[in-house]
């Protein structure tokens with residue numbers, strides 16, 4: 500069979516934090532726009548106006564869902580771009596000062612910060628506790644001058660911990676410090692009420708919540724959009740903040756995925772469960788079963804965590820750490836797609852910088868395994884996971 504036509508449907512896909520499959524409705528929406536609203540939304544003729552209408556309708560849908568105004572939604576190619584646009588765009592509009600980021604950020608935030616260091620900024624890492632949560636007793640010191648910009652990941656992709664965004668956002672606001680959060684893993688939870696969030700800039704990617712890849716957003720307050728220096732200039736799109744013809748079909752697909760975040764479960768009339776609650780129930784059930792396996796150690800905060808996320812350190816029953824990459828390969832052989840730490844760090848040092856920041860002992864730094872669930876799963880898929888994980892650990896340990 501042509502590999503391009505093979506369906507991965509036989510796989511139990513537990514890697515939502517890396518990416519999610521676009522929903523059927525999202526695919527249909529993208530196809531419709533490609534066929535019927537394909538024109539350049541800046542053109543003044545009828546096809547252009549149709550595309551512009553679709554673009555702005557998508558912006559309205561997203562804005563309404565997150566209780567934002569339409570002019571606070573800027574479309575980008577994804578969270579990596581949004582993060583760069585936020586941090587570099589704001590920093591370059593100010594005198595270099597101190598940028599504080601947590602010790603458990605995504606590499607996109609690290610990379611933007613490294614660039615700013617070369618431009619004269621001082622970069623400071625906010626230490627985390629054993630759960631991967633920033634230590635609040637550092638707040639006064641870290642938010643004192645010359646700190647003028649802070650960036651904090653909201654939901655940590657590798658260990659699932661939710662950060663105290665509101666506390667830190669309010670503290671930044673009191674001190675006139677600009678505050679950005681990387682909400683890439685959190686948007687799927689439908690947690691967001693932008694109108695009440697003490698955050699100046701927020702980044703996300705559509706493909707983490709069943710939208711398409713290659714599109715994301717930056718939420719930005721109007722007073723910040725006037726100060727932000729764009730990364731790229733040209734045709735003046737997106738209020739002059741992000742030049743380039745807008746990918747209307749991808750943006751419409753993202754809007755459709757946002758709309759679907761709040762829908763009750765299809766075919767479950769009378770059920771009060773929404774999609775996320777059903778996924779959380781599956782996660783909780785799997786978690787209880789995994790807790791029974793000897794040798795495993797669970798990471799991240801036990802309660803304040805992403806609701807689709809389980810993270811652990813894999814070990815033999817007598818407690819010897821096992822390399823998670825080998826376990827991931829063994830799981831893949833058994834039809835389960837999982838991840839060792841963060842997918843984005845594959846190819847780099849195999850030690851997790853997140854586990855390191857959490858002061859996990861050196862012999863465990865390559866043992867981080869992550870299961871992240873989604874609405875495409877069935878309860879019966881979960882039943883087989885503990886046994887398959889046991890098999891995978893045994894196989895990985897015996898080949899090590």
Ligand SMILES: Cc1ncc(COP(=O)(O)O)c(C=O)c1O
Pocket residue numbers: 516517576577578579580605607652654656681683684704706843
């Ligand atoms: C927390 C976080 N931030 C940023 C990104 C980057 O997203 P993208 O690759 O869609 O630009 C990811 C993707 O893994 C992520 O998990």
